[in-house]
Amino acid sequence: MAISTELTPASPSATLTEVPYGSEVHNRISGWLIREARLLDHRLLDEWATGLAEDLVYKAPVRLTRRVQGFSSEFGDTGHFDDDYGSMMARVKRLTGTRSAWSEDPASRTRRFVSNVSVWETDTPDEYEVSSYLLLTRNRADARDYKQLSAERNDRLRWNGERFLLARRTILLDQVVLGMPNLAIFL
Amino acid sequence: MRIDRLKQFITDPVSHLIDIENREVSVAALHDPDLYELELERIFARAWLMLGHESEIPNVGDYVVRLMGEDQVIVSRANDGEVHVMLNVCPHRAMHVCISDSGNARAHKCIYHGWAFRPDGSFIGAPIEKERMHGDIKPKEKLGLKKARVRVYGGLIFATWNIDGPGLEEFLGDMKFYYDMLFCRTDKGLEVLGPPQRLTIDANWKTAGEQSACDGFHTLTLHASLLEGGAMGGEANTEHENAPAMYGVNVSGNGHSLRCIPADTSWSMMAGKTHAGMTDDERLELMPPPGITSELLPQVRKNLTAEQLHVFAKAPPVVGGMFPNVNILFIYSPLRDGTLGSAMVLHSINPKGVDKFEWVTWFFAEKDTPEDVKAMMRAAAAQGTGTSGVIEQDDSDTWPHMSESARGVIGRTETLKYQAILGENRPADWPDKAKVYAGFSKDDAQWNWWLAYHDLMTRQA
Numbered sequence: 169m170a171i172s173t174e175l176t177p178a179s180p181s182a183t184l185t186e187v188p189y190g191s192e193v194h195n196r197i198s199g200w201l202i203r204e205a206r207l208l209d210h211r212l213l214d215e216w217a218t219g220l221a222e223d224l225v226y227k228a229p230v231r232l233t234r235r236v237q238g239f240s241s242e243f244g245d246t247g248h249f250d251d252d253y254g255s256m257m258a259r260v261k262r263l264t265g266t267r268s269a270w271s272e273d274p275a276s277r278t279r280r281f282v283s284n285v286s287v288w289e290t291d292t293p294d295e296y297e298v299s300s301y302l303l304l305t306r307n308r309a310d311a312r313d314y315k316q317l318s319a320e321r322n323d324r325l326r327w328n329g330e331r332f333l334l335a336r337r338t339i340l341l342d343q344v345v346l347g348m349p350n351l352a353i354f355l
Numbered sequence: 356m357r358i359d360r361l362k363q364f365i366t367d368p369v370s371h372l373i374d375i376e377n378r379e380v381s382v383a384a385l386h387d388p389d390l391y392e393l394e395l396e397r398i399f400a401r402a403w404l405m406l407g408h409e410s411e412i413p414n415v416g417d418y419v420v421r422l423m424g425e426d427q428v429i430v431s432r433a434n435d436g437e438v439h440v441m442l443n444v445c446p447h448r449a450m451h452v453c454i455s456d457s458g459n460a461r462a463h464k465c466i467y468h469g470w471a472f473r474p475d476g477s478f479i480g481a482p483i484e485k486e487r488m489h490g491d492i493k494p495k496e497k498l499g500l501k502k503a504r505v506r507v508y509g510g511l512i513f514a515t516w517n518i519d520g521p522g523l524e525e526f527l528g529d530m531k532f533y534y535d536m537l538f539c540r541t542d543k544g545l546e547v548l549g550p551p552q553r554l555t556i557d558a559n560w561k562t563a564g565e566q567s568a569c570d571g572f573h574t575l576t577l578h579a580s581l582l583e584g585g586a587m588g589g590e591a592n593t594e595h596e597n598a599p600a601m602y603g604v605n606v607s608g609n610g611h612s613l614r615c616i617p618a619d620t621s622w623s624m625m626a627g628k629t630h631a632g633m634t635d636d637e638r639l640e641l642m643p644p645p646g647i648t649s650e651l652l653p654q655v656r657k658n659l660t661a662e663q664l665h666v667f668a669k670a671p672p673v674v675g676g677m678f679p680n681v682n683i684l685f686i687y688s689p690l691r692d693g694t695l696g697s698a699m700v701l702h703s704i705n706p707k708g709v710d711k712f713e714w715v716t717w718f719f720a721e722k723d724t725p726e727d728v729k730a731m732m733r734a735a736a737a738q739g740t741g742t743s744g745v746i747e748q749d750d751s752d753t754w755p756h757m758s759e760s761a762r763g764v765i766g767r768t769e770t771l772k773y774q775a776i777l778g779e780n781r782p783a784d785w786p787d788k789a790k791v792y793a794g795f796s797k798d799d800a801q802w803n804w805w806l807a808y809h810d811l812m813t814r815q816a
Contacts, residue, residue, distance in 0.1 A: 228743075230552050235455040246549030246718055250737035252691055259738075262745055268579035271748035344456065345713060346554035349755065350748035 184297065187287040193296070197325060198285045200332045201300055205280035208354055216354070217260045221326055221333040226251040228319075228339035228355065243340065248351055263352075271352035277307045278353055294327040295335070302339075302355060306348060315348035317341065319355060368393050369812045378802055379770035385559040386761035391709040394560075397812050398679050399424030400516045403526045405681045405703055406430050408717065409438055409510050410546035416459040416474055419550075422705040422713065423514060428503060429453050429463065430512055433475035438507055440514040441476035441500035447489070452500065457550065463500075476500035509538025510545050511701075529789040530611040533672050536663050537685055540647070541654045543722035545699070548733040552716040552741045558754035559761070560680065560712040561808075563704045565771070566750070567676030567683075568804035569605045569612045571796025572775070577749050599624070604670050604782070605800045608789035610678030610807025612800035615670035618642060621687055625695055635668035644671040645685045645697035648728070651721055662786040669784070675800075678807045680704040684740055690731040698736035710758050714751065716741035773798035773805065 187193045200219075207216040227250055229243040251259070263269050284301040299322050305314045324336035339355045368390060372381040384390060406421040407430055418431035420443055427443035429452065445452050450467040453460075462479060464471040469482040470489070478498040481488040489498055503514040506523040513523050527534060538545060556563070566573065575582065575598055582598075604615040622630050622642050630638055643652050644667045656664065666672070676682045682702035690696035699719040706712050718736040720729045740747045760766040775798045781791035792799045 230550055232550055233454075233456045235458050235460075244550035246552060246733060247737055248552055248742040250734040252734070254691060255734070255738045259743075259745060262580050266580040266583040268576075268583065269749070270577060270580075271752040344553060346552075346742060349554060349556040349714075349751035351743040352748040352752070 184288040184290065187289060187296065194285070194287050197287050197296060197298055197332065200325065201282045201285060201298070204334075205282050209278050209280055211275055213260045213264050213354075217257060219332065219334055220253055220256055221335040222253045223335060224251075224253040224256060225336045226256055226334075227337070228341060228351070231341055231344045233344050248341070248346070249339065249355075259354075269352075271350055274309060276353055279305045281305075290324075292326075294329075296325045296327075298323040298325050304353075304355065306353065317343065317346070317348065317355070321355070364389060365393075366815070367813065369809055373805060373809050374770070375806075375809070378773040378776075378798070380773070380805055381767065382757075382761045382769045382771065383767035384761075385561060385758055386709060386767060388709050391559075391706070393812065395424045395706065397814070398808070399706065400426075401520065401811060401814075402517075402679050403506070403513045403515045403523050404679075405677060405701070406440065406512045406514055407551075408545065408547045408719070409507055409512055410722075411457075411550070412438065414459065416461050417457075418453065418460060418463075418474065419457045420453050420455070422703075422715075423503065423516070424706060427451065427453075428514065429476075429500070430514075431460075431474040433473065435475065437475075438505055438512055439475045440503040440505045440512070441472075442503070444501070445470055446478075446498050446500065447481070470498075472500050476502050509534065511538060526609065527611065527677075528609045530606070530608040530613070530677075532663065532786065532788040533606055533613050533615075533666070534611075534677075536644075536659060536667060536672060537646075537683070540658050541651055541721045541723060542658070545719045546722045548718040548720055548729055548736075552737075554714050554742055554751075555707065556712055556714050556751050556754055557710060558712065558758040559709060560704050560706040562754035562757045563682065563702075563712065563714065563750070564676075564678075564680055564808075565801050565804050566754075567681065567702075567704070568610070568678070569607065569614045569675055569796060569800035571601055571603070571605070571614055572798075575601065577753060578746055580749070581746065601796050602794060603796060604785065605777075605792040605796055606672070606789045607792070607800035607803045610804045611676065612803065613672035613675030613683070614796060615666065615672045617670045618668060625687060635665050638668040639664065645673060645687050646699045646719075646721060648724065651723060654723070662788075665784065666786065676804075678804060679811075686739070688732075688735040688739055690728070690735055692731060696728065696732055696735060698732060698739050700736050700740045702741075710762075773802040776802075 228248040230246050232242050232244055234241050263272055281303040282300050286299045288297040290297055302319045302321055304317045307314050319342060320340040322338045323334060325332045326335045372384045404423050407419055411419050412432045415432055415434055418429050421428055421430050428440050429443050430440050433439050443451050443453050445465040447468055447470045450465050452463045452465045462471045462473060471479040473479060476499045478495045503516055504518050506513045508523055599620045600616055603617055606613050618638055619631060630641055639652060643649060647655055673686050674684050680703055684700040686698055688696055688698040701717045703715045704712050718733050720732050739745060777792045777794050777797040777799050779790050780793050782793050785791055
């Protein structure tokens with residue numbers, strides 16, 4: 169299966185060097201993730217999309233409940249997201265450039281809480297494997313309750329000399345049966 | 356007094372909700388706990404239900420856990436190679452025998468007291484055999500998991516608790532002619548492209564159920580964002596005058612239905628050309644039906660009749676459903692390599708209380724499709740339908756509003772209206788199969804869905 173669910177990201181090299189907490193690179197990447205969450209929560213989707221690399225792979229595999237204790241066997245080939253740069257840009261365009269994207273009009277009010285950031289150097293200079301935890305709350309219209317979602321996100325971030333670009337994101341959801349009726353939002 | 360009312364309800368549960376003469380359904384039908392309980396008995400424990408595809412469980416011992424109404428069932432491939440469906444309830448103390456949603460097991464052993472069952476549901480025994488912990492009153496043959504009646508059709512696994520009721524062929528009726536065109540057209544058939552997506556929608560199951568019966572009209576407004584993007588033809592500002600994809604042939608029988616969209620429309624939308632005047636063969640070569648590549652076309656020609664091929668050439672079935680709870684989309688879709696491909700999707704609508712249902716989504720391809728194309732079809736299906744699909748995320752947003760309307764004591768006195776009638780009008784060259792409605796997609800097939808619902812709900816035995 170092509171989905172990396174290992175605690176340490178898969179890599180052609182035998183071991184990846186973890187970037188220490190509190191280092192400059194770790195701080196910059198944590199800051200990028202916080203700004204990304206803020207852009208999404210404020211629905212600045214066009215601006216968020218400028219942070220996507222053109223070779224983006226963006227996936228959220230379906231999760232399964234299995235008897236055998238094996239983290240990596242809990243994810244299927246199908247995804248709740250199964251996207252690339254072109255399809256993500258089409259999604260953004262639908263939400264920001266049409267007058268009838270009803271699933272987000274009126275829009276959800278979301279908060280993305282990002283924590284537990286781990287960063288590894290890769291064989292490619294200026295590319296990092298980044299794992300973070302996401303807790304998302306979503307409220308719509310006059311609903312009293314929140315729809316919630318928690319996940320681990322395994323990213324590939326690329327420094328292009330000016331800023332970081334998201335080159336890969338694999339979202340490992342904690343729900344087998346999602347509690348929200350759609351993912352018209354980005355994770 | 357209360358018992359008298361109950362008796363009347365059991366005898367005639369829906370006539371106060373469904374006004375047959377005026378084609379109206381009371382909104383109260385979306386929020387009635389008694390009606391819901393009766394639906395579990397009379398619809399979900401009686402109709403043939405689609406539970407998945409045999410390619411999900413290719414090997415002996417493979418199983419998935421699925422829903423028939425609110426009942427969990429184990430769908431497994433037993434030592435005889437056949438697919439068996441049995442209640443996931445231990446006959447000993449009602450514990451779930453399977454506590455995962457999929458896997459492989461040569462025996463299902465209940466974790467509570469250890470009663471064990473074969474993949475065909477038969478009872479193996481209880482621990483400490485010499486103590487006979489299943490007692491002496493019932494023989495082992497009587498202590499297996501409760502078995503549903505199973506029929507695999509086109510690879511799809513159907514089951515029903517109505518052991519002596521109509522067979523699946525009778526249940527599908529004339530619509531089987533059209534379903535064969537989707538599920539039984541290639542030599543090796545369909546396969547799933549992975550385990551299904553599952554999510555919860557806070558709405559009554561019938562909101563999605565009735566829509567699956569050829570609600571073409573909603574696409575103009577609810578899915579207008581696609582129209583704005585040019586995906587459905589017509590211009591955004593003139594959508595109500597110029598909506599070619601709304602004109603087609605809806606076919607309907609026994610509550611099942613499909614929308615057939617003219618190949619001319621699809622071809623002119625996708626390629627900007629007409630293929631009027633071409634023969635059936637030429638049309639199929641130019642633009643095979645959704646899910647079929649030119650390489651697979653010879654198989655389709657071999658497996659289907661001339662009448663079925665004519666329907667494919669003229670107006671292939673692309674969306675619709677199966678009564679009571681299946682939604683079908685076999686649609687053209689651009690693939691990520693820029694070619695025109697397709698997405699093949701089935702949903703099941705599983706009631707989870709009067710105000711909730713679980714929406715299950717499978718993606719398919721013909722087995723003989725190249726692997727790289729399958730991956731692109733899976734991506735196209737996920738981008739268009741299901742959880743994050745740009746088509747269906749608007750539907751899942753709508754249905755909860757309808758259920759909420761039904762919670763108001765005044766709201767539930769309103770009705771769902773199916774009064775836009777086209778009437779049966781079969782074109783001369785269209786096969787005489789099921790009820791045929793050619794023209795603008797109107798309420799006819801959706802009303803037939805409610806008539807099938809009415810019929811099953813009022814049948815007592």
